Amino acid sequence: MSVFFLLIIVLGFGALGFVLGRSRALASADGNIRNLHSLPNYYGFNVALSTIIPALGLLAILSLVLPILIDNRVSTFIPADSISEDTTRSLVMSDVRRVADGLDTAVAAGAMTEDEAQTVSTETTDVRERLGAVGVALGSNVEPFVLRAAQSYRAQAAAAQLWTTFLIIGVAIGGFAISFLRTNREFRARNVVENGVLVLLMAAASIAILTTLGIVFSMVFETRNFFQDYHWTDFFFGTTWSPNFRGDSDLGIIPLLWGTLYISFIALLVAVPIGLFAAIYLSEYATHKFRSFAKPAIEILAGIPTIVYGLFALITVGPFLRDYFAQPSGLGESASSVMTAGLVMGIMLIPFVSSLSDDIINAVPQSMRDGSLGIGATHSETIRQVVLPAALPGIVGAVLLAASRAIGETMIVVLGAGAAARLDLNPFEAMTTVTVKIVSQLTGDTDFASPETLVAFALGLTLFVITLGLNVFALYIVRKYREQYE
């Protein structure tokens, strides 16, 4: 029985439980609501929740754990000597799964009986040909041990499914029965239901923590595997990046970090002055009418997806910079360059800097401005010598947040910066970043045993640590500053 169908059954039981629980409570109070401890609906909810929640929780756990268990048991069928140099256990396992799926298809199409599928052997039949007849194309001939593993896989999967079905329905009925029998006029249904709901709310809130843990563990685990194959000093201090899928690659992070920081630096060089001056003008000088038009226009920039900026860099900014700056001055030939990516990323960050700075400038108390204007300073002197120094910590925080955004940005650099890892000062040269290399190492055919793939996790972890550090520091500064004037 499919998971979806089980879900429907459990939810059906829950709905039934609601109706029955409610009517049983009413019956125990002789139909008079005032004799009940809680409102009748709470008795219904109590039965429905006790039916649904444990069953669904168990279903979630089983559907995660069972496939792993089955994989472990089936992989004992694979003899160690069959795992040669050019294949791995996981590749053989995916062969096994493909054959098992093929047998399923054959049974569904009526080309084999269920018995035949479980007893067929490679000595008597050409399994590849028979599966081919029902439209299942297999790459190579089926090895005897693969077929036996596939048959065992099918048997265990069928057994697991049967057990899951029984167990889930059993738990649902059990929860239903216990809560239904407890239902009577004295039962404090509201308190029980509200406690249950509170637990659900807490579970939802802890998903944020689970996500962080998931991020950290998934990367730490694979990074550890990577550092077993590749020495960590070579990774952190190596100055060449040349992955080679036949092995023996140089995977030094320095050129990637250099590209990342260079591009982010140019982006901040564009975004910070423009964003800061825009924020000053909009909050201190602009008329109401101008502000109501210009502020949303700048903020639209923040809502545009980064792929759009990437395409803008690729088809407009890159060729423009190449034709009018790089080629005439002889600095470079390539449309994708540090400058292209930096400029476009700077445009993306303008609204980010300007709206954060706007908030911070507005938080400076009016009395400070009034005092400065009162002793005869001009408006711009007030801003430069009173407002900005008072807002400085917050603005630094905003710039740090923008920097962390720039370092983690992917699509603009994938489309605008190029793919060559290079340690160079020329901004019209193509360079690459940490994020670009994560994308290029993890897309396409990947083999999760080679350091060339696993390096992406180490890169991801480095990126995560850098951006997290910047964020925590920036939020600390911003928060500390806010407290001063509140």
Added chain:
Amino acid sequence: MTDLSAGGIPAARPKSSLLTEDARTKKRNAAERRFKIYGLSAVLLGVAALVMLLISILGNGLSAFQQTYVTLQVELPAETLDKEGNRNRDEMAKVSTFGYSPLIAVAVENAVTEAGIETELSPQDQGDIISKEAAAQLRNFVLANPNVVGETITFEFLANGRIDGYLKDRVTRETAALDKNVSPGQLDLTDALQEAGILEQRFNWAFLTMPDASGQRPEAAGLGVAIMGSLYMMLIVLGLALPIGVAASIYLEEFAPKNRITDIIEVNISNLAAVPSIVFGILGLAIFINFAGLPQSAPIVGGLVLTLMTLPTIIIATRASLKSVPPSIRDAALGVGASKMQSVFHHVLPLAAPGILTGTIIGLAQALGETAPLLLIGMVAFVREYPSGPPEGFFDPASALPVQIYNWTQRSDPAFVERASGAIIVLLIFLVSMNALAIFLRRRFERRW
């Protein structure tokens, strides 16, 4: 006393008047004006960047909504398409697209002679002004309507990408002379056919409904599968992120005790909002695909990853709107005997709903445009089949709008730049309408206390 000490030295008379500016005042006023101009030019630069971005995208992409079609009379001879003559679809399916392309070439030749156009091109070259996709389209049409075999039907064919590019000024006679896929003679033929009314440009619905096509056939590439994939992912994000986000916010805002754990959760959420999106892609790859064994390129994985990314946005918006409901509402509910839970679910939550909805729509809009994490979970794959209906369709391979755009930018044919920009216009239309809906809801329903 003061008179004495002050009176000793007569105060120096100011040499200037307030009414005439001295040099220093002029300098200060000039600095003031300069400062103001810097500010104004910064704002104008920002707006100009937006305008340039939009002009670039619209200029490159609007032509994707126009497509060149050639209307031809095609003979469908029964002897080649249906040898048995019993109109059995399975037997007719044995005739591959190679059986159909000569029919199209003949149809072009007939149309050319009928219109009285003189050309030196070989019949093969004449046929090449039609898209290579056309044979497959004709075959699908015939297999869907077997009884048209033996008749002559009027059918609209896509013109080849280069011919389409010629009408959109992307291909000129000079570039065609250097291009092995198109010759200047074919462009002359195109002009003549257009004059005869056989070839024309029309609005390109197929761009929104058809699946992607291979790198040699940009004229047939469409966004159908990508839009379906994005829609599925948005459904998953809405179905998971909204309830979880609202539940988490209610707990944190209304019930959580002020202690370390609550603090950790709050710091966690604000940090999650700033984690680079690509890191979520790594999470999706490691946890959902490698560990949990969900299929690659499936909307379910994309939806789960985007859910985790959208959660912080929804939680922050929901908490803000729960906070804006005045405490008097809660006090009144508690005062008439409601429990804490009842006061929240019956009174606070409905009053906060418009703000929650607005935040959710904005979070969805962000998720819709997200590309980087989807690249890592395999949504870059070339998918031509539409996913089936939910819930099975959530597990079928699909593409997504932003990933499709990325995919097209990686192809060599310049016609795909037009397609990618056109796809961005579609994406931006979705985003603008979602944001407009959010603004409308906020204006219409939000209460100020």
